[in-house]
Amino acid sequence: MADQDFRLFAFQEEAADKLRAAALNWVGHSVTHGVPRYGSQPIPFIGQLRAVTGSGKTPMLADAVAGLGDAVVIWTSKSAAVVEQTYKNLRGRYRSLLPANDVRIMRDIPSQADWQHFLTAPTGITIWVLTTAAWNELEAANAGGDANARLSLHRPQPDWSGTTSPWELMRTQLKRPLWIVSDESHNQSSTQLEILANLQPMGFFLASATPVQNELFEKWREALTSDPNWDSLMEAGTVPVRTRDVVSEELLKTTIELFDNNSGFEEDLDSVLGTMAQLDEALLADHASVTPKAIYVVEKSNPPRGSSEEARPVVIWNYLRSKGVDADQIAIYTNTRDVPEDAEKISSLGQLQDRHRHIIFNQALQEGWDDPEAYVAYFDGRTNSFVRIRQIIGRILRQPNARTFESERLNTATVYINTPTENFEQVLADLKKELRLYAPENEPSAIPIRVKTKKNPLPGINPKPDLNDLTLPRWSLKAPNMTGAQQKLRSRGASPWAREFLDHTGIGQMSVLSLAAEEVIKSSPIDVLRSARTRNGIFLRRRLLARNRACLNAIHPDAIVGPSYEQESCQSSLCQEELENLISEIAASFEDRVEYQLDPDxxxxxxxxxxxxxxxxxxxxxxxxxxxxxxxxxxxxxxxxxxxxxxxxxxxxxxxxxxxxxxxxxxxxxxxxxxxxxxxxxxxxxxxxxxxxxxxxxxxxxxxxxxxxxxxxxxxxxxxxxxxxxxxxxxxxxxxxxxxxxxxxxxxxxxxxxxxxxxxxxxxxxx
Structure with missing residues (x-):
């Protein structure tokens, strides 16, 4: 079931709008100036959503895709766990972000009917959520009996696609524009992205916490830099989300403790259990309803063949039990062959329960598992890779209930690693660099999340004594009388626009180009601009949000109602131009007349x-x-x-x-x-x-x-x-x-x- 109450945060709405607008502006420029090329190859739109783990990249991408009009979307990730969770969320929690009607979301092997609709339907949005193993031959070979390996799109699939491979059919027979969404795209190799480029999609949306490096994409960028217009459109496609904004909305914990433990296995696990005990104490003091969890990262599920050693997941399980942890609180999410009789072994994310407070795993939870109640991560054995550490930290960085607690312990993620001394400082530096990526331009050194280490615990520094009289009043904005603005909004909402005001300016004349050579390339951008529409009420609210959030908050929601706000319009239409003028007028009036008042709370x-x-x-x-x-x-x-x-x-x-x-x-x-x-x-x-x-x-x-x-x-x-x-x-x-x-x-x-x-x-x- 869709979550009808799900709403994006303001920073998420703005990022999604920027990404979608960049894609449609690219398409619009292609219609009027021709599709850009690298040699004979058309250059697609490249959008990059750069945001820290926990910022909500999936709902931002869903919101961006929702405004693309009639489309086929391949939504792909290397991780099966990410794909599983994405499919579940697009059908459930995030479904309200997609159009209300004519949306299909596919997973795994489709039925003949679903495949024919995917291939031949002229309207609507179809999203096919796939792992990279489904379309990458090399990964499919390495995936053994995995369902996605059996799916391999490069081979004929007689049961549902006939004698021609689905890949070839997608390349030549799709009736709707194709878009690629690559989640966690920093994990996708250059070869993988180039395979997708062979489908000649209208564009890519790459989501990553770090910039995506790809040789072909860089060549495309170089080819566009000689034209200022294309260069500007290309730059607009990179949309960073400031980590500070994510922290401000209380989506992330505010502190990371990074402990490099070299004192021995038992002492390290004692430290983990000690941290969990501190969390439980803080919960009682804060009267918070949270169930903190610890995750234990092992590098290998089983001992080497012929070895008499116990598997590391079993060693950890036994030690936790010896310290009084109940068996039903521990889940083993590995392919370990022999586990204790009363150990609970799971094989999918869906089997995790709230009672599982200690989760032992190897690769499965590296990405895609979003549980804000995960607080502590323990790395078993030597860990030298910062990429690995970063991915695990992402699993414990989200903040429960999206609110900051009174106790600092409940706002802190704790990581125990065991890394060579000479590598620890580099790991620490890399972590700070990662958190600093999306700082404001005038604060290049700012790290919005504090990093503490065992060697340098960085305790807070209290104010000097006897400074209680040093206070300041809190100010808020006092909105002016908005009656006139709301009357204008209601008046505009009462009068529907004629069709020609809702369509993209000049689209009728541009459709003549579809008769020229290279018909598919020429007509697809026009088809996008015809079908990519936004409900006018949403367009107005989001544009006003981007211009002045306080102004939008001062307007009663009932003012943005009426038949014209239920209509949908194309980007760059006369309707949207008129709405932009109305937004500027209302925002300017608010800004001229707003005053300060003491916070009413x-x-x-x-x-x-x-x-x-x-x-x-x-x-x-x-x-x-x-x-x-x-x-x-x-x-x-x-x-x-x-x-x-x-x-x-x-x-x-x-x-x-x-x-x-x-x-x-x-x-x-x-x-x-x-x-x-x-x-x-x-x-x-x-x-x-x-x-x-x-x-x-x-x-x-x-x-x-x-x-x-x-x-x-x-x-x-x-x-x-x-x-x-x-x-x-x-x-x-x-x-x-x-x-x-x-x-x-x-x-x-x-x-x-x-x-x-x-x-x-x-x-x-x-x-």
């Missing part, structure tokens, strides 16, 4: 200082800061210079403000700046009865609408300090030397100061 009206959570072991000492030390990783060069200068004044007390929903002080923005809807000032300075919120980046205050509202706050006073001399009115730098400060004045224009050094700049900060 009495439990949130006051913000107070929390602990500092170091990002690395390189700690810097400060005399006049709220915390005695800060991590060096929390500063870029200009920020560190400012911190040292601020500390040296000896006046008041200051803190480095983390850009963290959990710990930092943030002020909502009336309009989005880049990808940010909240302003986290770099520094907070309590001095002579006045509190200053000081930012050393400046991008938030270069926009007139933000500068006019944000810096008008009484508490704290907002100020900008930025390197160089700036013309604030024009937002341009006029000299690279010196410094500029912009200081708020209530109901007056801000004071702009220029000075040659930072100490001189700080003298302008007066009550």
């Amino acid at each position: 009495p439990d949130r009206i006051t913000w107070s200082i929390g602990e500092h959570r170091p990002r690395n072991s390189d700690l810097l000492d400060f005399t006049n800061a709220t915390h005695a030390q800060y991590s060096a990783a929390d500063f870029n060069p200009d920020e560190l210079l400012f911190a040292r200068t601020l500390d040296s004044t000896g006046e008041g007390i200051w803190m480095r403000n983390p850009a963290s929903v959990e710990l930092g002080y943030g002020i909502p923005l009336p309009i989005k700046v880049g990808d940010s809807s909240k302003f986290y000032p770099d520094f907070i300075w309590w001095r002579d009865g006045t509190t200053w919120a000081i930012d050393t980046t400046g991008s938030h205050l270069m926009n007139d609408k933000i500068r006019g509202k944000l810096i008008g706050l009484e508490q704290p006073k907002i100020a900008l300090v930025v390197r160089g001399k700036w013309d604030i009115a024009r937002g341009t730098k006029i000299d690279t030397n010196g410094w500029t400060s912009v200081i708020a004045r209530t109901a007056l224009t801000p004071v702009v100061n220029h000075a040659e050094d930072l100490p001189s700049i700080l003298t302008s900060f007066t009550p």
Whole structure:
């Protein structure tokens, strides 16, 4: 059954919209300028959704695919577990993201009727979820008796496809455009992706936590860079999701403990059980209904042939039992031949039960198993591969109930590895690099998830004593009267559009091209643009979300109702152009009139200082800061210079403000700046009865609408300090030397100061 209540988070909606729009813009440009080519080969659209494990790549891809119109989709992954879970979710939890009607989702060997529909149906969406072994001859040979190996699409399948191979039929006889979705595409080899390219799909959607490297794809990219339009369309196809946004929605745990244990097998497992006991204690204190789980990763399911050793899964099972763990709490998910009589051995993800708190496995759970209650991972034996470690960490990184708990232990994933000393630092560096990939551009060193190690446990640093009076009010946006905007929306919803306004502009004239040579290549893009439609109400809501989330939240849902919002329109249609104009008008009116108010929630009206959570072991000492030390990783060069200068004044007390929903002080923005809807000032300075919120980046205050509202706050006073001399009115730098400060004045224009050094700049900060 579909989950009718399932909704994407805002960052997921925006990513899916960007990906789908990039694909359709590519197709539209192909219609008007011809399909791009590499030699004689047509170049398909290449979309890359780059997002950390746990961000929800599958629902984002499903939402993107849903807007492609009539289509055949091959949704593939190397992992059978990923495929099994994807098939289940597309038919169940994520089904509401796909069109309500004319959708088929296939798995394994199809019936003759399903195959004929897949091949010949002119309309609707059909998604065939397959492992790579189904269409890759080499993998099929290695898969033995696996069902996907028997499926091999390169061989005739008389029972359902006749005497011609399904692969050849797909290549030549599909009536609908073909799209490829490659989940966990970092696991797919260049050869595999090139095999799929031989089907001449309309485009690829590659989902991965890391960039996908492929020689053929790189050649396609090089061929397109000479044309600025194609180059821009190609770049738009790469859609990164910021890890910070995923963490902000509380989808991921906020801390990873990485312990390198060399003390011996029994001591290591004792540490795992100790961590599980700590989790149980924290659950009682937090009154949380979560069942923490531990996973145990073995490299081999059975001992070498002729050996008298016990299989490692059995050794682990016996030790857990000796420590009092009930047998029904342990699952062995390996192909181990001989297991104890009362051991429970499972053969699929579907057999895992809530009571299984200790799960022993080798490859099966490497990807595709999504259980946020998994907290602890133990690697049995030596582990040198960061790729392997990263994949397992992904299984324990999701956060239960999508909310941060009061106890830090319940927000922490713990990993026990055994790796050579010389490799541990590299593993640690690789992990931090992975978590840092999707940081904001102005925070290239930021790691949104804290990494702790046994060698460097990185305890939190509490504020200095007697700082309880250093608080700040929490602000929220007070929406203006939206009656006029809602009347316009209702009026627009009451009048349906004529058909010509809903269709893509000029599509009728472009269809003449389908009579030219290379008919399939020419007509397919047109077919896509004709059928790729979005319900107008969804289009309006999502475009307004991307423009201004606060504005959308201020509009009653009943305002976006009416027959015209139930209609579906093509991208670039006159209907969507008119809706874009309406969105701009409503958002601009909101941004001009929105005001700040104290947070109406009495439990949130006051913000107070929390602990500092170091990002690395390189700690810097400060005399006049709220915390005695800060991590060096929390500063870029200009920020560190400012911190040292601020500390040296000896006046008041200051803190480095983390850009963290959990710990930092943030002020909502009336309009989005880049990808940010909240302003986290770099520094907070309590001095002579006045509190200053000081930012050393400046991008938030270069926009007139933000500068006019944000810096008008009484508490704290907002100020900008930025390197160089700036013309604030024009937002341009006029000299690279010196410094500029912009200081708020209530109901007056801000004071702009220029000075040659930072100490001189700080003298302008007066009550």
